[in-house]
Amino acid sequence: MKRRILVLAFLFVFFACCGCSGPGVQKIWGSVRRAQIAPVSFGKAMFVDQEVFGLAAADGTPFWTSTVKGAKRVFCRAIGDYLFVFGDSRIIERVGADGKTAWRFEAPQGSGVWLLSSSKKVCVLAYDSDTDYDLNPIQLIGLSAADGQESWRLDDRDYQACLMVPDSNFFTDIFVAPFSRGETVWFDGISSADGSQVWRTSWGIQRPGHPLVLAQDETRFWAWKAEGGGVRVAVFSRTDGHEIGSSVGPSGLLADASFVGENVFIAFKDAKYRINALGKYEKFGMEYFPVCQVPDHKSLAVCISDDCSSFVVMDIESGKVFNGFKINACYSAFPGHSFGEFYLVPEVSPYDHQTFRCQFIGDREIATTKIPSDLKGLGKNRSLKDLFLDLMKARLP
Numbered sequence: 041m042k043r044r045i046l047v048l049a050f051l052f053v054f055f056a057c058c059g060c061s062g063p064g065v066q067k068i069w070g071s072v073r074r075a076q077i078a079p080v081s082f083g084k085a086m087f088v089d090q091e092v093f094g095l096a097a098a099d100g101t102p103f104w105t106s107t108v109k110g111a112k113r114v115f116c117r118a119i120g121d122y123l124f125v126f127g128d129s130r131i132i133e134r135v136g137a138d139g140k141t142a143w144r145f146e147a148p149q150g151s152g153v154w155l156l157s158s159s160k161k162v163c164v165l166a167y168d169s170d171t172d173y174d175l176n177p178i179q180l181i182g183l184s185a186a187d188g189q190e191s192w193r194l195d196d197r198d199y200q201a202c203l204m205v206p207d208s209n210f211f212t213d214i215f216v217a218p219f220s221r222g223e224t225v226w227f228d229g230i231s232s233a234d235g236s237q238v239w240r241t242s243w244g245i246q247r248p249g250h251p252l253v254l255a256q257d258e259t260r261f262w263a264w265k266a267e268g269g270g271v272r273v274a275v276f277s278r279t280d281g282h283e284i285g286s287s288v289g290p291s292g293l294l295a296d297a298s299f300v301g302e303n304v305f306i307a308f309k310d311a312k313y314r315i316n317a318l319g320k321y322e323k324f325g326m327e328y329f330p331v332c333q334v335p336d337h338k339s340l341a342v343c344i345s346d347d348c349s350s351f352v353v354m355d356i357e358s359g360k361v362f363n364g365f366k367i368n369a370c371y372s373a374f375p376g377h378s379f380g381e382f383y384l385v386p387e388v389s390p391y392d393h394q395t396f397r398c399q400f401i402g403d404r405e406i407a408t409t410k411i412p413s414d415l416k417g418l419g420k421n422r423s424l425k426d427l428f429l430d431l432m433k434a435r436l437p
Contacts, residue, residue, distance in 0.1 A: 064363035065353060068397040069100030075390035077383045077397075078118040078209075079376040080137075085383060085397070086116040086123055093125050095139065100397065104139045110146075119158045120211040122185065126155070132165065134188065143188030156202055157215040159232035161185055164215050166202050178202065180217070182235050192235035197221075205253045206299070214238055214278055216261050218253060227253075227263065229281050239281035243274070254306070254315075255299035260284065262304045262315060266291070273304075275319040285318035300330045300341045300356065314356075330356055331372060334400050336379035344371060351384065353400050362400070369393045 068083075074096075076088040083098025093114050094105035108114050111127025118124070123135050130147040132155055147153040147167065157164040165181045177198035182191040201218040217228040229239040243265065254262040256278065264273045267288060274286035292308035299305075302317040305324060312324040328343035328351075339357040344350075344367075351371065352364040370387045380400035386393040 063400070063402045065365065066399050066401050067365070068098070068399055070394035070396045071100060072391060072394050074395040075385070076116055077374060077385050077395055078116045078123075079374060079381075079383060080118045080121075080123060082378045083376070083381070083397075085376070086118060086125075087395075088114050088116050090114070095137070098397075106135070106139045108133060117155065117207065117209075119155075119209055120160065122158060122163075124155055129153070134163070134185070142186075143183075145183060145188055154203060156180075156205065157208060157212055157232065158185060159213045160211050162191055162232045164230070164232055166199060180230065180235065182232065191233075194230075194235050206255055208256055210258050212258060212278070216253060216256060216278055218263075225265070227261075227276065227281065229278065241276060241281035241283070254297050255304045257299075260317070262299075262319070273315050273319050273321065275317060285320065287320050289313060289315075289321035296329060298329070298331045300333045301338055303330075303356070305330045324356075326354070326359065328352060328354055328361075330354065332375050332382060335375045335377065335381055337400065337402075340400065342373040342382050342384075344373070367393075 073089045074087040075090070078086040080086055080095070085096050087094055087096050091112055091114050092105050092107055093116050095103045097103055108125055108127035108131055111131055113128055115126045116124065117126070123137070125133050125135060127133075129152050130149070132145045132153055134142045136142055145153065145165070148169070152168040154166045155163060156166050161184070162182045163185050165183060167179045167181050168176055169179065177195070178200045180194040180199050180202065182193070183189065184191055197219065199217060199219065201220065205216060205218065213232050215230045215232055217230050219226055219228060224242070226240050226242045228237055230236070231238050243263070252264055254264055254273070256262070259278060260275050261278050262273060262275050264271050270288045270291045272286055272288050275284040276282065277284060290308065290311065290313070292311075294306060295309060296307040297304060304315040306313050306315065307329055312326065312329060314322045314324045316322070326343070328345055330341035330343045332342050334340035334342060334353055339355050341354055341356050343352055343354045348367065348370040350364060350366045351373070353362040354360065367384070369389065371384045372387055374383045374385065376382055376397070380402070382398055382400070384396040384398060386395065
């Protein structure tokens with residue numbers, strides 16, 4: 041109880057000191073040596089510095105660094121609470137929070153392997169067993185998440201289109217696998233557990249190329265295809281493959297796409313559109329392009345200017361713009377795991393530009409490195425009076 045009273049005292053002082061500051065973005069740290077970031081927990085993130093990967097603390101200092109044996113180029117990714125590193129597009133290692141390797145999968149020299157998805161028990165890989173993977177079929181393989189042993193393999197068709205499915209950072213028991221053969225186009229829902237087909241959704245003729253998945257989350261995926269004079273977008277359930285909703289929008293060459301909250305944003309050469317959770321198009325007439333959601337702020341998005349000269353935080357419902365800062369290269373943004381936290385990573389010449397950890401600070405929000413669970417939401421949907429009453433209830437027998 042004494043600790044909580046001290047916390048209350050701190051909060052009164054904190055709000056008295058910072059309540060007059062305007063909302064905007066606070067830079068926590070920046071580094072020119074981090075070409076890739078994968079947020080893993082509150083303030084912590086995996087990072088890559090050429091052939092070295094590691095885990096960074098909330099202030100940006102490394103807990104540890106490591107390398108992938110035999111690899112000259114390394115990438116990292118987090119799915120759920122699993123951490124993965126990739127070397128030279130043919131090596132995959134699952135590593136622990138201490139950086140030690142749990143298991144390693146290595147394809148033959150010249151072959152390729154890609155991590156597509158993972159459940160809590162099985163990781164799904166796309167695997168090319170030959171060096172000429174433009175012609176050789178792409179197989180799907182399920183590996184035990186515990187020890188990396190092969191659980192199942194699908195080698196009876198070419199799963200090339202699976203390489204176009206956007207990365208997910210969540211565990212899922214059903215992986216969405218697009219497929220086309222001749223004029224037949226469909227999406228398969230593949231069980232991560234055993235590689236069986238849970239459902240199949242046919243979606244007519246796709247021209248040109250494969251059916252395209254724009255975005256996905258734990259319950260849905262967004263797909264599009266050319267149709268007549270425009271492009272049809274549909275939202276499907278990933279549980280059973282049924283179509284939730286769809287609409288036909290404008291045609292054009294897709295320049296960019298991002299997933300923010302329950303919306304997919306797409307950019308053509310001279311126009312931007314928002315596609316909602318029911319697959320409906322809406323023109324998005326802003327000079328900024330949303331690239332990721334601000335955690336714990338449903339309608340706030342990190343947005344990059346059209347000329348890649350600055351970024352801001354924007355309320356995508358009202359159009360209100362909060363301050364950010366100037367940048368001198370195109371950046372990607374990734375949501376973190378604490379409220380308001382996100383990372384900016386340069387897309388071009390990463391070793392000439394900084395990678396940033398940032399936090400959005402609202403009118404009355406707390407900018408501390410860690411928020412006790414009983415203080416979450418304070419200043420947003422809970423007042424100090426609410427907190428005090430909760431603490432008093434905790435004292436009653």
